[in-house]
Amino acid sequence: MAGDEKTKRGDYGAVKRSKKGGYGSTKQRKEGREHADMNSPVMQAFSIYQKELDSKHDKYERIVKLSRDITIESKRIIFLLHRITGDSNKSEVILEASDKLVNIQVNLLSRIAEELVSEDICCYRNAFTAGLQEYVEAVAFFVYMQRGELVTKQELMKEFMKLRKLKDKNLPGEDKTVPLPKEVKSSENLEGSSSTQETAVIDVSEETKEEESSLALDVPPTEFILGLADFTGELMRLCVNSIGNGDFELPFEVVDFLRQIFDGFQLIGNQSGRELNRKVRVLRQSLRKVENVCYTLQVRGSEIPQHMLLDMIRSTQREGEEGIVNTE
Known part of the structure; x- marks a missing residue:
């Protein structure tokens, strides 16, 4: 056969790969499927x-x-x-x-x-x-x-x-009939076969309702920990927003709470996984920002007018973020 031929067929019609690569055209592959026996066990x-x-x-x-x-x-x-x-x-x-x-x-x-x-x-x-x-x-x-x-x-x-x-x-339109107590069902069983059949239907429906009511979704520990790590970022935003609302006590409550969460994350010895390590690093940065906010309020709060505190804190945070990016 010609040396530049891309594909060739074997004894069973299968398309063989040529030296140049590829498995033939789309038309050839389609023809191979048409010749296949769809009723075969394979x-x-x-x-x-x-x-x-x-x-x-x-x-x-x-x-x-x-x-x-x-x-x-x-x-x-x-x-x-x-x-x-x-x-x-x-x-x-x-x-x-x-x-x-x-x-x-x-x-x-x-x-x-x-x-x-x-x-x-x-x-x-x-x-x-x-x-x-x-x-x-x-x-x-x-x-x-x-x-x-x-x-x-x-x-x-x-x-x-x-x-x-x-x-x-x-859900609208669903049957919310209260299940019969066991004592009532046992007394109905003594009356005859018809009542027994009705009781059997009730038992099946109750079993189905029990299975539906027990439906649950498990929360893996990793997802729970990662969600808590993201939650700390909202605490940092809450701290900054509270200053704009004139609440200068909440940042000190938030920083104590954040420190406890950060200490808890440090107890997790096996922090395997890139995502968890990244979020713990972001948690550390959020804690640092909140600590800087509390430092500004405690040390320089009396020197700066209240309406200028928020602008100063945000400018300080931007400078800190630029420093973190440069060091990384």
Whole structure:
């Protein structure tokens, strides 16, 4: 055959790769598929594999879309919480943020939990890790603004364990009949076969409801820790914004809280992973910025008029950020 020929066929019609590379034209590959026996065991097996892979890919894409929606809604909650300027509007904003968090649980997180039923969560972890971290950040900021405390993983898991229960309460048109007590069902079983059949139907429906009510979404420890690391950035913004609102006591409360979180992160000995190391470094920078704010308020607060404090602090932060970039 000619030396410049790109492809040649073997005894079984398979396209062989030439020395120049490539597997023939699209037309040749299509002809090879047309000559294949689709009823052979090998082709049938690969047809099943194709359907399974397509199903997993479609599910992965659906989870990615839900994760994006969670990220968007969580950011909106964080922006909403930054609108708190004091006790005057705190209760109103907290109530609105609480409703938005419940909306995320009912309409987004519960749908991810449904997609992951009987699935290996590790196969889909990258699909929703960004949204889950953003949600943890929003919940942590919400808890801090509400009670001034750090949210725990156990507290967060309590909300995740009742995802389907919350969703059932908000779905219209669903049967919300109260299950019959066990004593009533046992007395009905003594009356005859017809009542026994009815009781069997009730038992199946109750088992189904129990399975639905137990639907949950696990929060991996890594996602929880990364979400808390992002939460510290919101504390830094809260510290700066409080000065603009005339609150000069909150920055000192925030810096003490940030130091405790930073000390807690230092206890994590195995900080493997580039993402965790990067976020811990950002946490250190946020703590440094808040400490500089407190230093300015404590040392130079009496020298500078209050209406100029915020501008001076922001200019100092910009100079510090430029110094950090130059050193890195």
